Amino acid sequence: AQKVTQAQTEISVVEKEDVTLDCVYETRDTTYYLFWYKQPPSGELVFLIRRNSFDEQNEISGRYSWNFQKSTSSFNFTITASQVVDSAVYFCALNSGSVSGSRLTFGEGTQLTVNP
């Protein structure tokens, strides 16, 4: 069975602080994909990144960076110099072993609040 754990329910920071959102996953499959989605107060799900299990290179996109470590089954997400507009719920998700190939298992989400 697949499982995604986001232990941080809520995080509150002050603007310009760096913040890391943790994600730990469980799967028996050797091929899988990991995702991060952002859900702003308006409610839609915004795709941020996809990573496959064979690519452990860390990735940076502007103020966002991701640290994928298979040894610890973690896929953490860091926002550098946070801004108020980063306030949202962030979901980590796993796609593996599904008959349909794209059944995402989501974590519980982390509510990030960035205060001015």
Next chain:
Amino acid sequence: EPEVTQTPSHQVTQMGQEVILRCVPISNHLYFYWYRQILGQKVEFLVSFYNNEISEKSEIFDDQFSVERPDGSNFTLKIRSTKLEDSAMYFCASSVDTHTGELFFGEGSRLTVL
């Protein structure tokens, strides 16, 4: 940029009523999905659909739920007799394949059952 569109954005209904949520997936996508998010909770898989049939469904997707692709563009989720606990945001998604796992989500339809 192509996007998945959903209607209605918000629907309020009485318990026991039938509800149909509509989705227009991205035109060249072949795989379609419905996910559900009860307020304040995580997003949960309901069903996937390919080649005009259900390819996988979760334990949430019981006999009260059905999906259909009535024409070449729409993909619908029907709830036959709504319950209070069906109140949630329902997300439609589509993908071009199943190899990369990248789903494109719509903006969601909020269902409120009174």
